[in-house]
Amino acid sequence: MQQNVIxxxxxxxxxETETYAHWSWVEASVWTKPMLAALDNGVKGGKWFSLWDKVxxxxxxxxxxxxxxxxxxxxxxxxxxxxxxxxxQDIYLQELHQALKEGCYQPLxxxxxxxxxxxxxxxxxxxxxxxxxxVQAALKLVIEPIFENEFVSSSYGFRPQRGCKNALWKxxxxxxxxxxxxxDADMKNYxxxxxxxxxxxxxxxYISDGKVLNLIEAYLKQDIINGxxxxxxxxxxxxxxxxxxxxxxxxxxxxxxxMMQAGYTMVRYxxxxxxxxxxxxxxxxxxxxxxxxxxxxxxxxxxxxxxIGNCMIKGQGFEFLGYRFEAGKRFVRKKSMDAFKDKIxxxxxxxxxxxxxxxxxxxNPMLRGWFNYFKHANKWTFPKLDGFIRRRLxxxxxxxxxxxxxxxxxxxxxxQMPNTYFAExxxxxxxxxxxxxxxxxxxxx
Numbered sequence: 001m002q003q004n005v006i007x008x009x010x011x012x013x014x015x016e017t018e019t020y021a022h023w024s025w026v027e028a029s030v031w032t033k034p035m036l037a038a039l040d041n042g043v044k045g046g047k048w049f050s051l052w053d054k055v056x057x058x059x060x061x062x063x064x065x066x067x068x069x070x071x072x073x074x075x076x077x078x079x080x081x082x083x084x085x086x087x088x089q090d091i092y093l094q095e096l097h098q099a100l101k102e103g104c105y106q107p108l109x110x111x112x113x114x115x116x117x118x119x120x121x122x123x124x125x126x127x128x129x130x131x132x133x134x135v136q137a138a139l140k141l142v143i144e145p146i147f148e149n150e151f152v153s154s155s156y157g158f159r160p161q162r163g164c165k166n167a168l169w170k171x172x173x174x175x176x177x178x179x180x181x182x183x184d185a186d187m188k189n190y191x192x193x194x195x196x197x198x199x200x201x202x203x204x205x206y207i208s209d210g211k212v213l214n215l216i217e218a219y220l221k222q223d224i225i226n227g228x229x230x231x232x233x234x235x236x237x238x239x240x241x242x243x244x245x246x247x248x249x250x251x252x253x254x255x256x257x258x259m260m261q262a263g264y265t266m267v268r269y270x271x272x273x274x275x276x277x278x279x280x281x282x283x284x285x286x287x288x289x290x291x292x293x294x295x296x297x298x299x300x301x302x303x304x305x306x307x308i309g310n311c312m313i314k315g316q317g318f319e320f321l322g323y324r325f326e327a328g329k330r331f332v333r334k335k336s337m338d339a340f341k342d343k344i345x346x347x348x349x350x351x352x353x354x355x356x357x358x359x360x361x362x363x364n365p366m367l368r369g370w371f372n373y374f375k376h377a378n379k380w381t382f383p384k385l386d387g388f389i390r391r392r393l394x395x396x397x398x399x400x401x402x403x404x405x406x407x408x409x410x411x412x413x414x415x416q417m418p419n420t421y422f423a424e425x426x427x428x429x430x431x432x433x434x435x436x437x438x439x440x441x442x443x444x445x
Contacts, residue, residue: 025160027141029059039149045208052211054142055135056100061093064137068130068242076129077111077225085130096131103211107132109223109230110238126224126240136242139215144246146206151249152256157270158245164321164373167269171276171320172330172376174265175311179276181283182325184318185290186305190271191244192236194251195298196220199237202250219243235298245270255293262289267320274320283308323377332377340370341388348392350399359393360427367428375437382430390422 023036031039054060068082075081085092099105108129114122128136148160156167187193196217203216219241223232237244248270259266264286265276275290277283287308294301309316317326322336332340347363354362367389374381394413423429 023145026145027060027063029063030054030057030141031145036145039145047206047208048146049208051142051207051209055138055212055215056097058093058097060138060141061096061134064134064141065089065093067137068133073133074113074127076127076132077109078129078131080130082130092131093134096134100135105135107135107218107222109225110241112224112226124239126238128222128238128241132222133242135215136219139212140243140246143207143212147246147250147253150206151253152260154256154260154266155249155252155268157268157272158249164269167267168321168323168376170267171274171325174267174276175325179265179278180310180312181277181280181308182311182318183275183277183283183287183290183308184306184320185273185275185287186302187271187294188300188302190299191239191248193299194236194248196235198297199247199251202253203247216243216247220247251297255290255297258289258293259286262286269321272320274318280308280310322374329378330376332374332381336374340385344389344392348389348396350396352396353400356393356397356422356425356427359396360422360425363389364426364428367430368433371428371430371433375434379434382434386429386431389427390417390419393417393422393427
């Protein structure tokens with residue numbers, strides 16, 4: 001009998017340990033063990049009440065401030081930088097706590113800037129004030145676990161303990177299982193076209209705290225300032241806001257569920273997603289379902305980036321998260337490759353006067369990071385890029401040798417600076433890294 005009791009206690013302890021390990025990423029000062037248990041067991045009516053006091057709690061605001069401080073970023077419309085806030089953080093955090101508690105907190109307008117896109121053009125980005133970023137981060141600490149408990153496994157973007165590599169692994173797995181007919185879909189201006197009314201209805205399925213709901217709505221309707229212009233958005237979630245990716249995921253949650261319940265294999269990263277099928281008919285039926293769902297939610301599928309194809313056939317591949325899947329192989333998509341080469345060019349300008357060893361040290365972190373993500377690309381990618389980098393460096397060195405012209409001296413430069421020279425200077429080799437990555441690990445047969 002005693003043994004059975006001990007066994008029962010051990011099993012209970014194991015279950016509790018597994019439960020809390022699953023939620024290891026949540027903020028412990030907000031989500032206590034009883035609250036985590038309520039997440040797993042469900043709350044009365046399926047809705048959460050009385051969350052507001054957790055948003056303005058000093059411990060929550062402090063945890064949120066640490067996140068904002070770590071991420072740095074520019075100042076907002078009030079001119080208060082992260083460094084300036086840090087200098088008076090105790091006073092500023094106390095003021096935020098009081099304003100939220102007393103109900104007099106109002107977010108400032110968002111400063112809009114335009115940032116360059118990888119494929120050319122500009123993307124609008126909103127920069128909230130530091131204090132508003134802190135409140136948004138506090139709000140996210142409180143409500144994110146509630147939504148995460150509902151989200152399904154097919155979405156990977158902007159979620160804890162998930163990312164691009166997980167999404168790519170799932171795509172690769174199902175392609176190998178024969179699901180090679182792919183619906184490649186992309187929303188047009190997704191973040192700018194989300195219906196505020198429909199989004200708030202989704203939020204209200206899980207949260208009934210009126211003050212929390214009012215705060216979320218206040219962020220959706222936050223004024224935007226661009227130079228001398230100021231306006232209030234009527235749709236969309238502000239890009240650049242901390243809370244925006246979570247709300248954007250929530251808006252597409254029903255699409256995830258719809259496709260899963262219909263038996264489709266869907267892999268989604270934010271508004272970019274693919275449906276993998278084992279026949280053309282199923283792929284076409286899936287696209288019909290997607291179009292219907294998108295129309296009902298007042299969204300738009302991008303006409304140029306949405307198509308169906310058999311990715312085993314050359315010319316019918318698809319692009320997803322920087323890769324191109326085609327004819328049974330993975331390639332680095334052209335936009336990603338062009339962006340990477342532009343970064344190399346910016347670090348290897350011919351006027352740079354540093355030593356080759358110094359330049360190699362500057363390049364290496366970028367090269368390693370790029371390789372760690374794209375190491376599953378076609379093997380010929382890496383020697384070609386190594387050659388491109390070495391040519392840039394030889395041209396740079398030639399420019400440093402005053403009085404010498406590089407014209408017609410390619411062979412001479414190659415003899416003076418062979419491939420081994422760059423290895424001696426410590427330059428990271430993409431090809432060598434690929435060869436090492438393909439070798440079996442120790443202990444494996």
